[in-house]
Amino acid sequence: xxxxxxxxxxxxxxxxxxxxxxxxxxxxxxxxxxxxxxxxxxxxxxxxxxxxxxxxxxxxxxxxxxxxxxxxxxxxxxxxxxxxxxxxxxxxxxxxxxxxxxxxxxxxxxxxx
Amino acid sequence: xxxxxxxxxxxxxxxxxxxxxxxxxxxxxxxxxxxxxxxxxxxxxxxxxxxxxxxxxxxxxxxxxxxxxxxxxxxxxxxxxxxxxxxxxxxxxxxxxxxxxxxxxxxxxxxxx
Numbered sequence: 021x022x023x024x025x026x027x028x029x030x031x032x033x034x035x036x037x038x039x040x041x042x043x044x045x046x047x048x049x050x051x052x053x054x055x056x057x058x059x060x061x062x063x064x065x066x067x068x069x070x071x072x073x074x075x076x077x078x079x080x081x082x083x084x085x086x087x088x089x090x091x092x093x094x095x096x097x098x099x100x101x102x103x104x105x106x107x108x109x110x111x112x113x114x115x116x117x118x119x120x121x122x123x124x125x126x127x128x129x130x131x132x133x
Numbered sequence: 134x135x136x137x138x139x140x141x142x143x144x145x146x147x148x149x150x151x152x153x154x155x156x157x158x159x160x161x162x163x164x165x166x167x168x169x170x171x172x173x174x175x176x177x178x179x180x181x182x183x184x185x186x187x188x189x190x191x192x193x194x195x196x197x198x199x200x201x202x203x204x205x206x207x208x209x210x211x212x213x214x215x216x217x218x219x220x221x222x223x224x225x226x227x228x229x230x231x232x233x234x235x236x237x238x239x240x241x242x243x244x245x246x
């Protein structure tokens with residue numbers, strides 16, 4: 021049973037436009053959510069996180085939104101750049117699990133010039 | 134952010150060989166993790182450690198073993214490699230502040246022939 025779901029395997033956007041990556045979770049115990057970016061044959065790079073006490077966190081071009089009632093979070097990238105093309109993983113954790121991460125399967129983002 | 138190093142980056146080896154994948158971090162983090170990831174799939178936790186002489190199995194069963202004799206070093210060993218072990222192996226450590234964001238090394242791509 022997948023507790024973190026990224027239902028879109030891929031997303032294609034034009035350079036300069038907004039990219040919106042979505043993630044749903046089922047475990048109501050999760051209280052910390054993270055987004056990672058991964059290039060092939062490299063390790064994931066931490067992008068941005070959000071605690072369940074917030075509904076929005078912003079860092080430069082990246083904004084994460086959390087809707088606890090819907091158990092849904094999204095990552096917005098504005099403006100999108102070709103260098104953003106990568107696989108984006110959503111992950112979740114909570115203190116009761118000692119903050120072990122549960123990952124989604126990832127969404128491949130392609131930003132076209 | 135953690136500085137995490139993994140060697141080798143790529144390894145092609147024959148069935149039955151013993152291999153050790155190295156992981157080191159320079160931030161003095163107590164918590165370290167090993168994940169396995171196949172293309173198009175989520176990262177699966179296979180081992181973790183909360184400090185020296187502490188090791189635990191993760192959510193995904195693995196034939197590999199780990200050791201933690203020094204804080205900075207968390208090697209993973211396969212006593213007898215098989216083609217089913219072909220995968221990407223990712224090491225991470227977590228920042229003990231806040232909700233313990235995990236930072237990843239560059240990974241080792243293992244191909245067992």
